[in-house]
Amino acid sequence: MTTLEIGRPTAPAPTPTQPSAGRGAGVRWGAVGRPVLRVVRSAVVVWIPVVLLSTFITFGLGALTDTNPAAQVLGETATPADIDRMNHYFGLDRPFLVQYFSWLGHALTGDFGRSYYTTLPVSDSITQALPVNVSITIVALLLGILFGGALGVGAALSGGGWFDRGVTVLCSAASTVPPFVIGIGIGIGIGLIVLFSVTLPVLPSGGYVPIDQDFGQWLRFAILPALALSVDVAVAIARQLRTSLVGELRENYVVGAEVRGLTRRRVVFGHALRNASGPAVTVLGYYVPQVIGAMVVAEAVFNLPGLGKLSLDAAAKGDIPVIQGVLVTMIGLVVLSNLLVNAALLRLTPHAKRREQ
């Protein structure tokens, strides 16, 4: 029975979550609202201390090292009066705690201060760099879900066939490398550059065009980094999805549905996949921050003007306001993605909601 299905379901694999989510949307929102609120609340409880702690650490380290940013920025030719003026301009002549809390207060309103070097608002640089990270991360995650979903569902349906064995071997080979998207990202990224830019010059090896300027060009630049970042996600999702889908297909309701004459496609994509996708979404949630972090390295490989480059350049000069701004933005990105994944998980697996109550 299953052998007939090999390969066939691989194409529509990643879509199934959408119809099931869409169909129940109107009915479930009310019931889901409260747990979602709870997720938001727990995120706030967990993450506010983290934001405070990590910014306080970076701020505090700067104070501890006793290096005077003004002297460093202005160079050897600065007179003491110059340094005093700059210290005053950036508020560096105030006590450390006052500096920290005034920075924090402004940061809450989206004002991260000004760069020591360019005196441009940090938030401007961040709004310029952020779309690079967000757009490529989203493409990478979509590709990861697409490939991972297709491989996982295909493997589960071929149940022990050559496709299943192939996927399993591929996944365990990939998983012997520690789960650091970064390492794989560099390796595969370079491989992709060699393949598509050097030996087969169809795609640019690096660079960037904003998405709102020229979508086609943006895609040409975005596709290689996104591909490199997606590999690890795809492997993780394929593995998780295969395991849980195989388990799900053994459940009584699947047998029941088949006995009632539902097509295999309907059984798998209408019923089993939704139940099986919980763990995969969980894994995805774990990988989102990893991909956001790995993007920093991908930016270097593919020469992208994103947050990582901003932070690296700032770190090389000791431009603390920019460093802090990027750090807080990154934490914000992770918090947001975590919230989204948790909300998606709630929608996908209603029984999780029950458990929490």
Next chain:
Amino acid sequence: MSDTGGQLRQALRLRSAQISLVIITVVVFLGFAGGLLAPHDPLAQDTAHALSGPSGEHWLGTDYLGRDVLSRLMDATGRSVVGALEGVAVAFVIGVPAGLASIFFGRFFDWAAQRIVDAIMTMPYIIFAVSVTGVLGNGLTQAMLAIGIFLAPLLFRITRAAALTLTRAQYVEVAELLGASRWWIIRRHVWSKVLPTVAVTTAQLAAAVLLVVSSLTFLGIGVKPPAPTWGGMLSSDLGFLSQQPWAPILPALAIALTAGALNAIADAIRDTTGLPSAPAGGGLLSRRAKLDAEPGPGLGLGPGGSARTPAMAIPAQASAQSSGQSSGQEESSHG
């Protein structure tokens, strides 16, 4: 047939452990003596022979400044190894004691540690490491300090999980009943049992940290330019892909071989000590995925929903019991 397959695989795994041990020995040896053994000066430039392929003079060719690639690879080993060791050491020193303490030192500590760990584990640590080097100055030690803090949660969780099962062991209960102090129980009964698990994770962590070190040096963090690092070589090779597309393979191979060997060693320790092996491929991920994969809504924020209930109950009990007893015992030993 599956039986022979299993035996074959086991034998193969042992062989892989042997090979890994050789690789790690070579890497550690090169880490100490690589710079001295290098056939050429790793910094000497010879622009007339830049980007030349492998030859009798330069076994692995030269880079864009005509520097000998083999010598640079050998000289770079030390920096990568030291960086990885620093990161692992920091993670170990923070993670393992905290993991033990979360079990044996009461509910509040456990709760607080879990919250901190949850949060740290999902942070993009690379950017934090970059930030720290930006503030403290560009050095591998500064960066690895930050990385170590961010990887400590892994060891924390593994230690905690391993120690958790022991709190239910009868000999621990007996020791408590006999009035053993918490320190005694941890030192005498828990530590030796937790050690294999911690060793496996530490080896895996070392592999992971090596990749992190390579990524950081790739980004130019923690190293002064002329000095070679594996990641730095990778990064500079990237600029000359059209001339030498195979060049990045060499440093990448060095990184991958070392990381792979460390992982194989971790597997071998796990197998020989009879620890429950992780399903399908093993490795850090599957174990962590298992910890996190409880389909609860707090995922990523509050992991191990089901595992936490016994964890909370038992140490509370145990500490309530032992605190009364151990205080009595400590008094008597003082007096």
